[in-house]
Amino acid sequence: MGEVAKIRIEGKDLELPTIVGTENEKAVDISALRAQTGYITIDEGFVNTGSTQSAICFLDGEQGILRYRGYPIEELCEKCDFVEVSYLLMYGELPNAQQLEHFRSSLRRHTMLHEDMRMFYNGFPRDAHPMAILSSVVGALSTFYQDSLDPKNPQEVEMSIFRLMAKLPTIAALSHKKSIGQPFMYPKNSLEYVENFLYMMFAVPSEDYQLDSDFVEALNLLFIVHADHEQNCSTSTVRMVGSSDANLFASISAGICALWGPLHGGANQACVEMLEAIKADGGNSKKYIDMAKDKKSGFRLMGFGHRVYKNYDPRATIIKRTCDKLLKKLKIKDPIFDIAQELEQAALSDPYFIERKLYPNVDFYSGIIYRAMGFPVEMFTVLFALGRLPGWIAHWREMQMSPSKKIARPRQIYNGPAKRSFIPLHERK
Numbered sequence: 001m002g003e004v005a006k007i008r009i010e011g012k013d014l015e016l017p018t019i020v021g022t023e024n025e026k027a028v029d030i031s032a033l034r035a036q037t038g039y040i041t042i043d044e045g046f047v048n049t050g051s052t053q054s055a056i057c058f059l060d061g062e063q064g065i066l067r068y069r070g071y072p073i074e075e076l077c078e079k080c081d082f083v084e085v086s087y088l089l090m091y092g093e094l095p096n097a098q099q100l101e102h103f104r105s106s107l108r109r110h111t112m113l114h115e116d117m118r119m120f121y122n123g124f125p126r127d128a129h130p131m132a133i134l135s136s137v138v139g140a141l142s143t144f145y146q147d148s149l150d151p152k153n154p155q156e157v158e159m160s161i162f163r164l165m166a167k168l169p170t171i172a173a174l175s176h177k178k179s180i181g182q183p184f185m186y187p188k189n190s191l192e193y194v195e196n197f198l199y200m201m202f203a204v205p206s207e208d209y210q211l212d213s214d215f216v217e218a219l220n221l222l223f224i225v226h227a228d229h230e231q232n233c234s235t236s237t238v239r240m241v242g243s244s245d246a247n248l249f250a251s252i253s254a255g256i257c258a259l260w261g262p263l264h265g266g267a268n269q270a271c272v273e274m275l276e277a278i279k280a281d282g283g284n285s286k287k288y289i290d291m292a293k294d295k296k297s298g299f300r301l302m303g304f305g306h307r308v309y310k311n312y313d314p315r316a317t318i319i320k321r322t323c324d325k326l327l328k329k330l331k332i333k334d335p336i337f338d339i340a341q342e343l344e345q346a347a348l349s350d351p352y353f354i355e356r357k358l359y360p361n362v363d364f365y366s367g368i369i370y371r372a373m374g375f376p377v378e379m380f381t382v383l384f385a386l387g388r389l390p391g392w393i394a395h396w397r398e399m400q401m402s403p404s405k406k407i408a409r410p411r412q413i414y415n416g417p418a419k420r421s422f423i424p425l426h427e428r429k
């Protein structure tokens with residue numbers, strides 16, 4: 001029998017069971033609390049509240065550890081490509097050769113969009129943000145693929161997974177081509193997943209496209225480090241929407257919207273825009289660090305801080321190393337990379353950041369690599385979504401297959417007006 005949490009409320013003693021995870025994380029199970037005491041708990045932003053038990057991702061914010069299905073992220077970056085890691089996240093085990101080839105060929109067969117879907121893009125303004133396009137078109141997939149919407153039908157779920165994994169790069173690349181007025185490049189199924197995406201993004205019909213192996217390697221690694229991160233805001237959104245038995249396309253579309261926020265996935269775009277502003281302002285990092293420390297300014301160092309990591313984000317370590325390597329290989333001297341390093345050094349020696357355990361997170365250096373590869377800043381969060389897709393799908397699947405699945409419906413404490421009489425219009429002041 002594990003530990004019990006004893007609480008006394010209004011003179012009544014209550015014992016609540018506890019749960020201990022694989023890595024010794026501990027939780028008090030409060031599912032009996034309201035029935036036995038009439039009390040609920042409140043925890044703004046769920047800082048101390050777990051929504052579920054999950055076998056997909058483990059992270060230790062104090063130690064800076066991140067593992068997918070038990071495998072350290074560093075090892076997966078070194079030994080796998082993004083498709084193999086996607087399989088691991090969604091199905092729970094590293095695929096054998098036959099499973100991996102079947103998965104790769106299944107994705108290849110679904111890379112094209114229904115031709116009528118291309119009409120959607122004519123309706124968007126040229127300067128539409130690609131995250132708005134992504135969430136709209138992903139939601140619309142449910143109108144074209146009505147044969148694979150039932151979350152309780154394993155074959156239909158499998159088909160939706162193939163369609164989403166295969167089509168999201170196509171949808172993303174098309175939003176970019178639309179924004180620059182270039183013709184859409186159909187996917188080439190002779191290319192691997194990341195190669196195909198780079199081809200659809202940067203190739204033009206009038207010339208042969210030369211894939212850069214450094215770019216392919218860097219983007220595979222960036223997608224892997226973005227692939228999952230336990231119950232973050234967008235993944236929790238996907239679970240919340242999916243818990244109503246909404247189809248996978250609708251759930252992922254909601255996750256894309258949540259990721260867009262600058263406090264979440266939108267931080268990679270906001271971070272590069274911040275670094276650009278510092279550069280335009282003469283590279284005065286200290287001014288911006290002082291602003292970030294001044295609550296009245298409302299300014300935050302984008303790409304810094306994390307709800308869980310109170311140590312260096314292990315993904316930022318990997319991304320920074322890749323950034324350095326790529327810039328050196330491409331012989332790019334990007335002043336904002338220098339500013340980012342200066343900012344990091346200054347912040348990490350400043351008591352304000354040290355006391356609050358604020359370190360660079362996954363979004364701090366990723367935008368610099370994306371820029372070096374030629375992606376426009378508006379596409380940065382789209383790239384985060386492409387990486388996070390297998391994680392979202394893995395959590396949606398885990399939730400759907402859970403025998404204890406319930407629709408997510410938090411409680412609240414009402415603090416509005418007590419009961420009062422109606423005031424007819426002519427009596428209102």
Ligand code: SDX
Binds near residue numbers: 300301306307361
């Ligand atoms: C992602 O959850 C995930 O796993 C997310 C993610 C994933 O893979 O899914 O890792 C991806 O979203 C990374 C985070 C990207 N966002 C940013 O870089 C935006 C800037 N960072 C923050 O706004 C903030 O750090 C959060 C949103 C990331 C975390 O916010 P919390 O946990 O709610 O912390 P908080 O806002 O309560 O901050 C604690 C203190 C506050 O100061 P005090 O009130 O205690 O004096 O730290 C300060 C904050 O003001 N603070 C910052 C800061 N981040 C926190 N001060 C200056 N600059 C910052 N970036």
